[in-house]
Amino acid sequence: KGYDNYQGMESNCVLPLIFSLLMCTRVCAIPHISMSAQEFSDDVFNGRSWALLVAGSKGYDNYRHQADVCHAYQILRQRGVSEDRIITMIYDDVAHSRLNPYKSKLFNEPSGQDVYAGVRKDYRGKDVTPQNFLAVLRGDAHAMKSIGSGRVVESNATDALLVYFADHGAPGFLSFPAQDLFLPRLLSARQLQRTLSGMAGAGRMGAALVWVEACDAGSMFADTLPQDARVLAVAASAPAEDSYACFYNDSVDAYLADCFSSHFLHDAAAAP
Numbered sequence: 001k002g003y004d005n006y007q008g009m010e011s012n013c014v015l016p017l018i019f020s021l022l023m024c025t026r027v028c029a030i031p032h033i034s035m036s037a038q039e040f041s042d043d044v045f046n047g048r049s050w051a052l053l054v055a056g057s058k059g060y061d062n063y064r065h066q067a068d069v070c071h072a073y074q075i076l077r078q079r080g081v082s083e084d085r086i087i088t089m090i091y092d093d094v095a096h097s098r099l100n101p102y103k104s105k106l107f108n109e110p111s112g113q114d115v116y117a118g119v120r121k122d123y124r125g126k127d128v129t130p131q132n133f134l135a136v137l138r139g140d141a142h143a144m145k146s147i148g149s150g151r152v153v154e155s156n157a158t159d160a161l162l163v164y165f166a167d168h169g170a171p172g173f174l175s176f177p178a179q180d181l182f183l184p185r186l187l188s189a190r191q192l193q194r195t196l197s198g199m200a201g202a203g204r205m206g207a208a209l210v211w212v213e214a215c216d217a218g219s220m221f222a223d224t225l226p227q228d229a230r231v232l233a234v235a236a237s238a239p240a241e242d243s244y245a246c247f248y249n250d251s252v253d254a255y256l257a258d259c260f261s262s263h264f265l266h267d268a269a270a271a272p
Contacts, residue, residue, distance in 0.1 A: 049162055050155040050205075051076055051086045052137055056128065056167030056187075058091035058177040060099045063106070063254035064245055065166040066090050068213060068261045070115040071108040072164050075269050077118075087136055087151050089123040091177050101251055108257050108265070110247055123148035130176050130187040134195050137163065139204060157203040162211070166261060169214030171239065189220045196231060206230065213261045215242045236260035 055062075055069040069090055076086055095106050095116045106116040123132060127148045135143040139152045155161050168175040168184070174192075175184040192210075199205050208231045212220055217235035236243040236258065245255035246262060 049076070049081050049085060049160045050153050051081060051162040051164070052089075052133075052153055053086065054089040054128070054133060054163075054165045054167075055091065056089075056165060056174060056176045058093050058128075060094055060097045060254065062167075063094050063100075063252065064108075064247075064257050065213075066092070066094045067106040067108040067115060067256055068166040068258055068265070069164065070106050070119045071257075071265050072261075073119045074115050075265060076162075078269070083120050086120065087122050087149075087153060088120060089128045089133060089136070090119075090121055091128050092121055092124040099253070107249070107252065108247075109262065110249070110256070112256075122151050126177075126179065128177055129179075130174075130185055130191070133176070133187065134191060138195050138199060153204075155199075155205050157206055159206055161205040161208040163208070164211045164213075166213040166258060169212070169216045169220070169237075169243075171216045171219045174212065174214055174220065189222075192220060200231070208232070209234065211264065212236065213243060213258045216240060217243060234264070 051072075053069045053072050055065040057065045069088065073086060073088060077083065094100060095104050102114075104116065105114040107113075108115050123136070132144065132147060136152045139154055141150065141152050144150050144152055153161065165174060170186075172189045173186045175186060178184045196208065196210070199208075210221075210231060211234045213236040215237055216239055217237045218241070219239035221233040221235060222239050237260075244259040245257070246259040247256040248254070249256055
């Protein structure tokens, strides 16, 4: 339990949930906000945004998570978001893996383009931890000194903020790569809620879109989102539901994408 359902799916895969921001009713928590989902999307996918993109897994069998995040990076850049406003956390062990037949390349859809090229990687390997994620999100440059690029989110009350996390999950938790043995390090729903509340209270974000691709992703937001913040939470699964991988590729020998994220990214790329 808590790991993505490795269910083979074709390109027209059927999601167990509503997958678009414009139809987001089942898994999105929207506490006391005056903006529509479309306005959130318009604000986040433009040059005024800050973005924190996290692939919280390692290993070639988790190919799709790093491909998802790299694809999100490419779309943000195409939509005019400066690389100085996009921060990535990615273990970065897949593109260069001996198992990857296309060295230094990642693909996120059938017949798609390489999404790895040009991605700026701020935190890699052992630097991808829950503690570093929270420090980067809340803008704690002191805590991140001498770690990775040291870059942190520097948003203010007029900035839109996108937080995208792709990995495995369990009820009330998101997983980060294991440091020792095989036990993953965990980020709790309460830790995420406290950080978002603190940022809202300090005027460190305007509209925020928090998008989680993981099993049981909805449990990260159920009854925990700050009621006074303009936060739209989008989850790939309900609090007790699997998320799904898709686009299995025989030559790559891995799933290229997560089904929810694939639709979400397609919508973002196609938006005017």
